[in-house]
Amino acid sequence: xxxxxxxxxxxxxxxxxxxxxxxxxxxxxxxxxxxxxxxxxxxxxxxxxxxxxxxxxxxxxxxxxxxxxxxxxxxxxxxxxxxxxxxxxxxxxxxxxxxxxxxxxxxxxxxxxxxxxxxxxxxxxxxxxxxxxxxxxxxxxxxxxxxxxxxxxxxxxxxxxxxxxxxxxxxxxxxxxxxxxxxxxxxxxxxxxxxxxxxxxxxxxxxxxxxxxxxxxxxxxxxxxxxxxxxxxxxxxxxxxxxxxxxxxxxxxxxxxxxxxxxxxxxxxxxxxxxxxxxxxxxxxxxxxxxxxxxxxxxxxxxxxxxxxxxxxxxxxxxxxxxxxxxxxxxxxxxxxxxxxxxxxxxxxxxxxxxxxxxxxxxxxxxxxxxxxxxxxxxx
Amino acid sequence: xxxxxxxxxxxxxxxxxxxxxxxxxxxxxxxxxxxxxxxxxxxxxxxxxxxxxxxxxxxxxxxxxxxxxxxxxxxxxxxxxxxxxxxxxxxxxxxxxxxxxxxxxxxxxxxxxxxxxxxxxxxxxxxxxxxxxxxxxxxxxxxxxxxxxxxxxxxxxxxxxxxxxxxxxxxxxxxxxxxxxxxxxxxxxxxxxxxxxxxxxxxxxxxxxxxxxxxxxxxxxxxxxxxxxxxxxxxxxxxxxxxxxxxxxxxxxxxxxxxxxxxxxxxxxxxxxxxxxxxxxxxxxxxxxxxxxxxxxxxxxxxxxxxxxxxxxxxxxxxxxxxxxxxxxxxxxxxxxxxxxxxxxxxxxxxxxxxxxxxxxxxxxxxxxxxxxxxxxxxxxxxxxxxxxxxxxxxxxxxxxxxxxxxxxxxxxxxxxxxxxxxxxxxxxxxxxxxxxxxxxxxxxxxxxxxxxxxxxxxxxxxxxxxxxxxxxxxxxxxxxxxxxxxxxxxxxxxxxxxxxxxxxxxxxxxxxxxxxxxx
Numbered sequence: 001x002x003x004x005x006x007x008x009x010x011x012x013x014x015x016x017x018x019x020x021x022x023x024x025x026x027x028x029x030x031x032x033x034x035x036x037x038x039x040x041x042x043x044x045x046x047x048x049x050x051x052x053x054x055x056x057x058x059x060x061x062x063x064x065x066x067x068x069x070x071x072x073x074x075x076x077x078x079x080x081x082x083x084x085x086x087x088x089x090x091x092x093x094x095x096x097x098x099x100x101x102x103x104x105x106x107x108x109x110x111x112x113x114x115x116x117x118x119x120x121x122x123x124x125x126x127x128x129x130x131x132x133x134x135x136x137x138x139x140x141x142x143x144x145x146x147x148x149x150x151x152x153x154x155x156x157x158x159x160x161x162x163x164x165x166x167x168x169x170x171x172x173x174x175x176x177x178x179x180x181x182x183x184x185x186x187x188x189x190x191x192x193x194x195x196x197x198x199x200x201x202x203x204x205x206x207x208x209x210x211x212x213x214x215x216x217x218x219x220x221x222x223x224x225x226x227x228x229x230x231x232x233x234x235x236x237x238x239x240x241x242x243x244x245x246x247x248x249x250x251x252x253x254x255x256x257x258x259x260x261x262x263x264x265x266x267x268x269x270x271x272x273x274x275x276x277x278x279x280x281x282x283x284x285x286x287x288x289x290x291x292x293x294x295x296x297x298x299x300x301x302x303x304x305x306x307x308x309x310x311x312x313x314x315x316x317x318x319x320x321x322x323x324x325x326x327x328x329x330x331x332x333x334x335x336x337x338x339x340x341x342x343x344x345x346x347x348x349x350x351x352x353x354x355x356x357x358x359x360x361x362x363x364x365x366x367x368x369x370x371x372x373x374x375x376x377x378x379x380x
Numbered sequence: 381x382x383x384x385x386x387x388x389x390x391x392x393x394x395x396x397x398x399x400x401x402x403x404x405x406x407x408x409x410x411x412x413x414x415x416x417x418x419x420x421x422x423x424x425x426x427x428x429x430x431x432x433x434x435x436x437x438x439x440x441x442x443x444x445x446x447x448x449x450x451x452x453x454x455x456x457x458x459x460x461x462x463x464x465x466x467x468x469x470x471x472x473x474x475x476x477x478x479x480x481x482x483x484x485x486x487x488x489x490x491x492x493x494x495x496x497x498x499x500x501x502x503x504x505x506x507x508x509x510x511x512x513x514x515x516x517x518x519x520x521x522x523x524x525x526x527x528x529x530x531x532x533x534x535x536x537x538x539x540x541x542x543x544x545x546x547x548x549x550x551x552x553x554x555x556x557x558x559x560x561x562x563x564x565x566x567x568x569x570x571x572x573x574x575x576x577x578x579x580x581x582x583x584x585x586x587x588x589x590x591x592x593x594x595x596x597x598x599x600x601x602x603x604x605x606x607x608x609x610x611x612x613x614x615x616x617x618x619x620x621x622x623x624x625x626x627x628x629x630x631x632x633x634x635x636x637x638x639x640x641x642x643x644x645x646x647x648x649x650x651x652x653x654x655x656x657x658x659x660x661x662x663x664x665x666x667x668x669x670x671x672x673x674x675x676x677x678x679x680x681x682x683x684x685x686x687x688x689x690x691x692x693x694x695x696x697x698x699x700x701x702x703x704x705x706x707x708x709x710x711x712x713x714x715x716x717x718x719x720x721x722x723x724x725x726x727x728x729x730x731x732x733x734x735x736x737x738x739x740x741x742x743x744x745x746x747x748x749x750x751x752x753x754x755x756x757x758x759x760x761x762x763x764x765x766x767x768x769x770x771x772x773x774x775x776x777x778x779x780x781x782x783x784x785x786x787x788x789x790x791x792x793x794x795x796x797x798x799x800x801x802x803x804x805x806x807x808x809x810x811x812x813x814x815x816x817x818x819x820x821x822x823x824x825x826x827x828x829x830x831x832x833x834x835x836x837x838x839x840x841x842x843x844x845x846x847x848x849x850x851x852x853x854x855x856x857x858x859x860x861x862x863x864x865x866x867x868x869x870x871x872x873x874x875x876x877x878x879x880x881x882x883x884x885x886x887x888x889x890x891x892x893x894x895x896x897x898x899x900x
Contacts, residue, residue, distance in 0.1 A: 066457065082857070
């Protein structure tokens, strides 16, 4: 395999992991619904349904980061080291999730169940919004410069430097980035409603509640998503040539979608699936399997968005401080050797997916009922 | 320059804090997952409900601890990028791979099967559940393998070469990275130390049950199983620890010198059994390094090289360079740090020349610079130093931590032997209060010993992030020290809260269990 092919392959894997992660953020979306859930049984069922999946989302986030590090280390180095505060806030928002499920109902947890529910809520809000903002900088640019020659400068050996003194916080105040952040949040809330409708059973109050939640969040999500698409498809993207020169191209992302029509088709299929799930759930209230349609739809849409971000000679991390420092899959990747070794490793990913699917098929063969929540001796 | 050093120090402090807190949870996860899997195997084989109930009790404690390990583990992964971004670029081609593989293989395995462990008792068959418990334990060990491969690579960078065109290190042999002798030894040493810690925890908690005069049968079962796991784990930890000493001697002689507080080495070097360092001793003065010491003759030569007649260099020997004929008539030699610094700077200057010549299309200068770079690259990292003393790790912390680890290990050997003796031969001794107290108080002791081991490994490695290639000062991110200070204190608050809540919940669960018969 050529280096170029391996770089494309690894961008595809990153895109797949990114798409899976966005789908699995339904856990975070669900957490934003817990705190204001008045019905105690509904809250318990919700927490125990989400709680059994949180580690899957968390692990996908970690693997997404690890895979990015292994395949495109210059991005990891530049973005994490530069947008320090943005990544730290994302980190903290996920750290507080990791122990909250386990601690929330345990005697001796010091701060009470509601406190841990608040932490889960904060993780839900900030985890989604800030991850969206971070990905937004990949579309709309970030404020960095890369100078590899610095490695031999003893007084200042760091090769990537961030020009904004806010070190990533400035992205939170960028409209397109923040728009993507809130789009991700409401997507996660919508998905959570679909997931909970599917995974919880035996309580009419709970079902009716999450149906209303689904309708409301779907509406807000659609407005945000369409606005984001309008901003994205009219935005300037950055294209690199064979000699590494970078130029700004108007409507770059829209053109990528057209030029790589197969991703355009996946994008459209994804959108149709999400819309179908929403309308089917509204007009056929007895159906609770919408999560499969929105899940697959979300996966396809995010996969396509990552594809138009990284393929077709596009800089996936444009620098607004120095256009020629922009990162693309060719100038930021690991070497041929490492990518090839990792490509062999990646052949095991289907095995991993298969056992995850098998295990959860067994575990989720019956929806969670109020009785289970009352009787199980290991509860969140 | 001052802010640079401040960023380095705060970044070090933050990473050390995170790593130490993470290490409070990880060895218990390693040890307890194995013990829980053994208990469930007993249940599977005997079908006795008491084994199932015992398994569930220890599984509950495992779950609380596991969540904290996950919470602190992700911080380390992020900090490689946020605080050590130059490092992430310089060696990301090599270092990133084990982290990614850890995620793909180990984390998914743990996170999938742990859900079956906790929620699958009534949803899957007994065999499937047992398999899930073992796979969780296996996932934990697999995770340890890959992260320790990454850590060992920093101590002994193998399977790589420097690519001057990309100005970074690149991987050239994956199996050399994974199966480096340092990686394998470190992996087994760490996993076995986890078994030891898990064993002490189980025996200690069982002693608490006995102290409360409850759950005698459960306590005895736990002491027997925990005792054997701990004892076997400890003996294997000692064996692999011996291997570590030899490797440190070979690949990180400055670390070994710091572990011993040894400034001037000799042929047939003794090992300090007990000693107090002279706090005013530095590399710049001639004071005696020890205020008091009891030395085991030839001990360090034997420990480091398995050869009583071998030469072990001290800090001054390493700084000044040496050529010595050892007791076997072999000549051992090493360059002085001054010379290594000069050659490191030569390598860096050659790299800059190579880069300029490439841009200018000057092939002859490029070839010459490349040759100079290759000849001196092994000293590349020394080029970041301005004086030799910058290459010396904190001696006192390394010295005392090493002693805590070794003496603590000796105590734990006696502890496990005594626990098993009581459990099998003198069960009535287990009614004595002081024995209960010994068991309970050994729980914090094993954690101190375990943390001390990591302090030896990581503080002794300083100032290197990657041995000989990149010191910490060249590995950092370009951020203000005030930013790192804020996040440092933020993590202090988070970790304190996490630890207090974790210990509180564990104590409450253990206390709750001690007020009822958990096997009934």
